[in-house]
Amino acid sequence: MMIGLHLGGFALIVFLDLCRATDVTVTVSSTASHAIPTTLWGLTFEASNDVNHVRFNSGDGGLYGELLKNRAFQKVTPNTPEALDGWHSIGGAGLTVIADTTPVSPSLPNSLQVTFPSGKILPVGFGNEGYFGGIKVDTTATYSVSFFYRFPTASSFRGNAVVGMQTSTGLSLGSTTVAISGAQTTWLQVIATFRQVQAPFNNNNFFSITLDGTAAAGQTVNFAMLSLAPPLTFGNAAVRVDIGAVLTELQPGFLRFPGGKNLGNSIADRWQWNATVGALVNRPGRMGSYGYVNTDGLGLFELLTICEDLGAKPIMAVYSGLSLDGEAVPEADILPYIQQAIDQINFAIGPTTTVQGAQRATLGHSAPFALNWVEIGNEDFMSSDTYLARWQDFVTILSQKFPQLRFIASSNVNNPILAPDPTHWDVHMFQTPSWFAQNSMYYDGFQRNGTMYLEGEYAATTSNDGGSGPAPLTFPTVESALGEAAFMTGIERNSDIVFGAAYSPLLNNVGSSQQSPSLIGFDIDSVYRSTSFYVQKLFSTNRPVSYVPSTIPDPNGSVFWSVGTTANPAHLFKVVNIGNTPVNVTFVLPFTVASGTITVLTGSPTVSNSPSSPSAVVPVATTTTLAATRSWVYVAPPFSLSIMRV
Numbered sequence: 129m130m131i132g133l134h135l136g137g138f139a140l141i142v143f144l145d146l147c148r149a150t151d152v153t154v155t156v157s158s159t160a161s162h163a164i165p166t167t168l169w170g171l172t173f174e175a176s177n178d179v180n181h182v183r184f185n186s187g188d189g190g191l192y193g194e195l196l197k198n199r200a201f202q203k204v205t206p207n208t209p210e211a212l213d214g215w216h217s218i219g220g221a222g223l224t225v226i227a228d229t230t231p232v233s234p235s236l237p238n239s240l241q242v243t244f245p246s247g248k249i250l251p252v253g254f255g256n257e258g259y260f261g262g263i264k265v266d267t268t269a270t271y272s273v274s275f276f277y278r279f280p281t282a283s284s285f286r287g288n289a290v291v292g293m294q295t296s297t298g299l300s301l302g303s304t305t306v307a308i309s310g311a312q313t314t315w316l317q318v319i320a321t322f323r324q325v326q327a328p329f330n331n332n333n334f335f336s337i338t339l340d341g342t343a344a345a346g347q348t349v350n351f352a353m354l355s356l357a358p359p360l361t362f363g364n365a366a367v368r369v370d371i372g373a374v375l376t377e378l379q380p381g382f383l384r385f386p387g388g389k390n391l392g393n394s395i396a397d398r399w400q401w402n403a404t405v406g407a408l409v410n411r412p413g414r415m416g417s418y419g420y421v422n423t424d425g426l427g428l429f430e431l432l433t434i435c436e437d438l439g440a441k442p443i444m445a446v447y448s449g450l451s452l453d454g455e456a457v458p459e460a461d462i463l464p465y466i467q468q469a470i471d472q473i474n475f476a477i478g479p480t481t482t483v484q485g486a487q488r489a490t491l492g493h494s495a496p497f498a499l500n501w502v503e504i505g506n507e508d509f510m511s512s513d514t515y516l517a518r519w520q521d522f523v524t525i526l527s528q529k530f531p532q533l534r535f536i537a538s539s540n541v542n543n544p545i546l547a548p549d550p551t552h553w554d555v556h557m558f559q560t561p562s563w564f565a566q567n568s569m570y571y572d573g574f575q576r577n578g579t580m581y582l583e584g585e586y587a588a589t590t591s592n593d594g595g596s597g598p599a600p601l602t603f604p605t606v607e608s609a610l611g612e613a614a615f616m617t618g619i620e621r622n623s624d625i626v627f628g629a630a631y632s633p634l635l636n637n638v639g640s641s642q643q644s645p646s647l648i649g650f651d652i653d654s655v656y657r658s659t660s661f662y663v664q665k666l667f668s669t670n671r672p673v674s675y676v677p678s679t680i681p682d683p684n685g686s687v688f689w690s691v692g693t694t695a696n697p698a699h700l701f702k703v704v705n706i707g708n709t710p711v712n713v714t715f716v717l718p719f720t721v722a723s724g725t726i727t728v729l730t731g732s733p734t735v736s737n738s739p740s741s742p743s744a745v746v747p748v749a750t751t752t753t754l755a756a757t758r759s760w761v762y763v764a765p766p767f768s769l770s771i772m773r774v
C-alpha cells in the first residue's frame with residue numbers, strides 16, 4: 129500500500145512493508161538479569177581491505193601511518209618496472225630495484241639502485257608519491273625520515289642529500305640535509321627529522337631525496353628500507369592520527385586481529401607473527417590475502433599496543449593450518465604450526481624467561497599484554513572436516529600450555545561436533561537488514577550452560593529485497609544500520625552468553641573498495657563515519673552495566689528495544705523502529721523515570737553518509753523532562769534508533 133506520510137515538514141511517499149507497525153507495551157522487570165560484559169561492543173581489524181593491487185588499505189596506507197608506498201621493495205620482482213611502484217626519478221637519475229649482492233638484511237633482499245648521470249646541474253635523485261598518488265602534508269607536524277644507503281663501489285664523493293617534501297611542480301615544502309659519503313660501502317642508517325615550512329597548495333606532494341647534480345655525476349648509490357612517518361601517536365604503532373581518533377570515539381571493548389582472512393591465502397603466505405615484530409628492516413613483508421604485498425609494519429607488537437591505547441581487550445587469532453585457497457595442513461604435519469602459535473602467545477603473555485617474552489621486553493613491554501582469548505583459525509567452516517583434527521590438536525596442546533586462556537572455535541556452532549567441546553565460538557553473519565531484525569532473537573533459545581559466543585564479524589551488506597532482490601551497498605544506509613541496531617538489542621539481551629560483537633569490515637579506502645560496505649571510510653584527506661558507525665558508537669558509549677529484562681519484541685514487528693541500568697545510576701532504553709510510521713512504545717516501569725537525554729539517529733532508509741555527504745545522518749541529542757512517571761509513552765520516530773538515558 130502507498131501512503132503519504134508527513135515527516136518533519138516534508139512529505140515522504142512510502143510503501144508499507146509487511147512488518148507489523150502496531151503500538152507496543154513494554155513491561156520492564158524490577159530486577160536486572162545479568163551484567164553486560166565490558167567487552168560487548170568491539171572491533172575486528174583486517175590488515176587489508178583493498179582492490180586492484182594498489183596498496184592503499186586499512187593497514188598500509190590506512191590505519192598504519194607510514195607515508196611511503198613500497199618503502200622496502202618487499203616481495204617485488206627486481207629489474208621490473210612494477211618493482212618501482214610508487215617511486216619516480218628526479219632530474220634524470222636512473223632507478224632500478226635490484227636483488228642486492230649485499231642486502232640490507234636477510235629479510236629485505238632488494239634495494240633501490242640510483243645512478244647519477246653526468247651533465248646535470250639541477251638536483252638529481254628520486255621521489256615517492258605515497259599511497260594516494262600524493263602525500264597530504266601537515267605544516268604543524270615534525271616528520272621522521274629513515275633510510276639506509278651504501279655505495280656498491282667506494283668513491284671519493286662527499287656531499288649532502290636534501291631530504292624533504294616537494295609539490296608536484298618541485299617547490300620545496302620543507303627539508304633537511306644529511307651527509308652522504310662515498311666511503312660508505314656497508315649499509316648505514318640515516319635518521320632525520322624535518323618540518324614543513326611552506327603550506328602546501330593541495331595533496332599533490334611527494335617525498336624526495338636528491339643530491340647536487342654536478343657533484344654526484346657518475347655516482348651509483350643503493351638505498352633500502354626508506355620510511356617517512358608522521359608523529360607517533362598510539363604508542364609505537366605509528367597510527368594515522370585521524371583514523372586512530374575515530375577508533376577511539378567508538379570506545380571499543382575488544383580488538384580482534386590479525387584477521388579474518390588476513391591469516392593467509394596459502395600455507396606459504398600465511399601471517400606469521402615472528403615476521404611482523406622487531407626492527408622494520410627485519411620484516412620481510414608478505415603477499416597478503418587481498419592480492420598485494422603487506423609491509424607488516426603494523427605487526428603483532430603494534431596491534432597489541434593499539435589495544436592498550438584504545439582500552440580494548442585483544443582477541444588474537446592464530447593460524448590453524450587452513451588457508452583461503454582451501455589447502456589445509458595435514459594433521460601429521462601440524463605440530464610446527466602449533467609451536468608457532470605457542471610462540472605467538474608467549475610473545476603476547478609469556479614471562480620474560482621465555483624467548484618470546486624476552487623479545488617483547490626488549491621492545492619496551494616486559495609486562496604481559498592483557499590477553500584472554502585466542503581464536504583458532506578463521507571461518508574454519510570452510511574446511512570443517514579437517515578442522516575436527518586441527519581443532520583437537522591445537523586446543524588440547526594450547527590449553528595445557530595456557531590454562532588461563534579461552535580458546536574460540538571458528539567453525540559453525542556444533543556442525544560438526546568438535547572435541548574437546550568448545551567453550552567459545554565465533555559466529556559470522558552477513559545478511560539483509562530485515563534478516564538482522566528478524567534474527568534479533570537468534571541467541572534467545574541457546575542453552576545457558578557456560579558456552580559463550582562472539583559475533584566476530586557481522587554487517588547488513590545489502591538493502592532489503594524491494595521486489596528485485598537485495599541490492600549490494602557501497603556505504604551503510606539508514607536501513608542497513610537500523611537492521612544491525614535491531615539485532616544489537618538482541619545481543620544486549622543475550623549478553624549473558626554473547627561476550628563480544630564487531631561490525632566487519634572496519635576500515636575501507638573509499639577510492640579502492642574490495643568489500644563494501646565498511647564501518648569507517650577514509651581517503652587522503654578525511655575519515656567518514658557511516659550510519660552503522662553511529663549505531664555502533666551509540667551502543668558502545670551507552671552500554672549499560674546490567675541488563676533489565678522486559679517484554680520480548682515481536683521478531684516480525686518493526687520495533688525492537690532493550691533496557692539496562694548504569695552505575696550513574698541511570699536507566700538506559702534503546703528503541704529501534706525499522707518501520708515507516710511512528711510507533712508509541714509504552715514502558716510500564718517498576719521505578720519512576722524523570723529527566724534525561726534522548727539521542728536519535730534517523731533518516732530516510734536509503735540515505736548513506738559518504739564522501740560527498742559525510743554527515744547526512746548524525747545522532748541528535750535532546751534533553752527531556754518527564755513528570756516522574758512509571759508509565760512512559762515514547763513515540764519512536766519512523767526509521768530511527770533512540771537512546772534514552774533517564
Ligand SMILES: *[C@@H]1O[C@H](CO)[C@@H](O)[C@H](O)[C@H]1NC(C)=O
Nearest residue numbers: 235400402403410412467468
Ligand atoms: C618465523 O618462524 C618460523 C618458524 O616458526 C620460521 O620458519 C620463519 O622463517 C620465521 N620467519 C622469520 C621472518 O623470522
Ligand SMILES: *[C@@H]1O[C@H](CO)[C@@H](O)[C@H](O)[C@H]1NC(C)=O
Nearest residue numbers: 542549574575576577578579
Ligand atoms: C552447552 O550447550 C551447547 C548448545 O546446546 C552445547 O553444544 C554444549 O555442549 C553445552 N555445553 C556444556 C558444557 O554442556
Ligand SMILES: *[C@@H]1O[C@H](CO)[C@@H](O)[C@H](O)[C@H]1NC(C)=O
Nearest residue numbers: 146566569681682683684685
Ligand atoms: C514471523 O514470520 C515468519 C514467516 O513470515 C513465521 O514463520 C513466524 O512464525 C513469525 N514469527 C512470529 C513470532 O510471529
Ligand SMILES: *[C@@H]1O[C@H](CO)[C@@H](O)[C@H](O)[C@H]1NC(C)=O
Nearest residue numbers: 151710711712713761762763
Ligand atoms: C501515540 O502517542 C501520542 C503522543 O503521546 C498520542 O497523541 C497518540 O494518541 C498515541 N497513539 C496511539 C495509537 O495510542
